[in-house]
Amino acid sequence: MGTPHEAEVATDLHERPVDILRELIRFETVNPPGNERPCIEWIGAVLDTYDIEHETYAKDTDRPNLLARVPGGDAPPLLLYGHVDVVPVTGQDWTHGPFEGVVEDGFVWGRGALDMKDGVAMFLAATLRLAISDEQPAGDILFLAVSDEEAGGDDGLRFLVEEHPELFEEVKYALGEFGGFSAEIAGAEVYPIQVNEKGICWLEVTFTGSSGHGSIPRTGTALSKLASFVDALDGDRLPVHVTPPAEAMIEALAEAAPADRRETLLTLLDPAKTDEVLDELGQEAVMLDAILHNTTVPTVVSGGDKENVIPESVTLVLDTRLLPGQTPEDAIEELRALTGIEAEIEVVRYDAGPSWTDLGFFDDLAAVIEDAVEEATAIPFLLFAGTDGRHLSRVGVQSYGFTPIQVGDLPFLDLVHSADERIPVETIEWGTERVVDAIKRYDG
Ligand SMILES: [Zn+2]
Structure with a gap:
């Protein structure tokens, strides 16, 4: 639990998104338990200073959600949203305190610097700038x-x-x-903007087999079936599915890639050759691999409670991620076919990803990046993981991953959720300006 710190509320915070980020980092919002209330209350106090109307909505009073509104024209409202909770730092070795918001060596250090208090700081600063400007956005x-x-x-x-x-x-x-970060994917310099994401599906597989006294070895035990099952998954892929957002991403990537890579990348879209090309590309294609297959990873094993008893049943949890349009039943069928092993498979949690993609605002967002960075190409991005965007899709909202940052040589993806998470100081103002530009280009 964090002790609420003495957070600054000032009328020039809109000019200082870096300081907003540093204040946000100092709220220890590790989830679980989250304890986001002091952080959300501080955001509310900042909004009050700028006379921006806002409201909180909570299922658990210690974990509120805050919605603010800056009035605009008649176009549908444009939503900027971000989460203030962060993942734990347990067992990690940090150079600077993860909840201090230290600035050193050109970086802001701390948990959430990349995921995603940086985005919240940019969105908040952009909202404050808008509230005091004379220009009216197309919609609220x-x-x-x-x-x-x-x-x-x-x-x-x-x-x-x-x-x-x-x-x-x-x-x-x-x-x-x-999305909106600078990246190199398969030899191409790009800014991926998330347009869709995979669904989350946790499966529990129960294996049953011969049991009895531990002094008498048996074949066909629950544990040996579990071992064969895990072994069958190791290094093998589920079938290829080329979904529309993956196709859009790979085509844009091929366009941006060096000429000698184009053909290879486009071949990924031929399901008969996809896996072969992925093997060829190796480590640099892990992300592409994940957006062309449902994936499944064993994460939790339970069973057996006595040294001299062969357990009759054991269970395995599989973190399964589904491509757009794929269902848990599809993945279960694929798993059965791949492993060839009889087992009871139960869905323990399922959050569908968006089943549709609306690229209506994508070109404007791409132009924001491409006008700001010479030679940059923004590409549609199918995220291999999940975000809150999946929930918004249930109410018909298309979410774009767009918290623009330039990360330079920083191993961005490796630092998310890791020790020494940090962000280049100067990119926070840069990103805020891009968000403001996106709002200006928005016309409903
Ligand atoms: Zn996040």
Whole structure:
């Protein structure tokens, strides 16, 4: 639990997104338990200073969600949203305190610097700038800070779309995590903008087999079936599916890639050759691999409670991620076919990803990046993981991962959720300006 710190509330914070980020980092919002309330209250106090109307909605009073509104024209509202909770730092070796918001060597250090208090700082600063400017946006700008993303959003966005769907009634487009960062993918310099994401499906597989006294070895035990099952998954892929957002991403990537890579990348779209090309590309294609297959990873094993008893049943949890349009039943069928092993498979949690992609605002967002960075190509991005965007899709909102940052040589993806998470100081102002530009280009 964090002790609430003495956070600064000032009338020039809109000019200082770096200081907003540092203040946000100092709220220890590790989920679980989250304890996001002091952080959300501080955001509310900042909004009050700028006379921006806002409201909180909570399933758990210690974990509120805050929605602010800056009035605009008649176009549908544009939503900027981000989560203020972060993952734990347990067992990690940090150079600087993870909740101090230290600036050193050109970086802001701390848990959440990349995921995603940076995005919240940019969205908040952009909202404040808008509120004091004379220019009116095409539609209302909604700023939403939520709790509980890192544990699935049950107290956050999932709660909001289920209990307060009216808040999103007219919204068509939203900006959130995870995209807009500079990256090199398969030899191409790109800025991926997330347009869709995979669904989350946790499966529990129960194996049963011969049991008895531990002094008499047996074949066909529950544990040996589990071992064969895990072994069958190791290094093998589920079938290829080329979905529309993956196709859009790979085509754009091929366009941006060096000429000698183009053909190889486009061959990925031929399901008969996809896996062969992925093997050829090796380590640099792990992300592409994940967006062309449902994936499944064994994470938790339980069973057996006595040294001299062969357990009759054991269970295995599989973290399974589904491509757009794929269902848990599809994945279960694929798993049975791949492993060839009889077992009872139960769905323990399922959050469908968005089943549709609306690229209506993508070209404007791409132009924001491409006008700001010479030679840059922004590409549509199918995220291999999940964000709160999946919840918004249930109320008809298309979420774009757009928290623009330039990471340079920083191993961005490796630092997310890791020790020494940090972000280059100067990119926070750069990203804020891009968000403001996106709002200006928005025309509904
Ligand atoms: Zn995040």
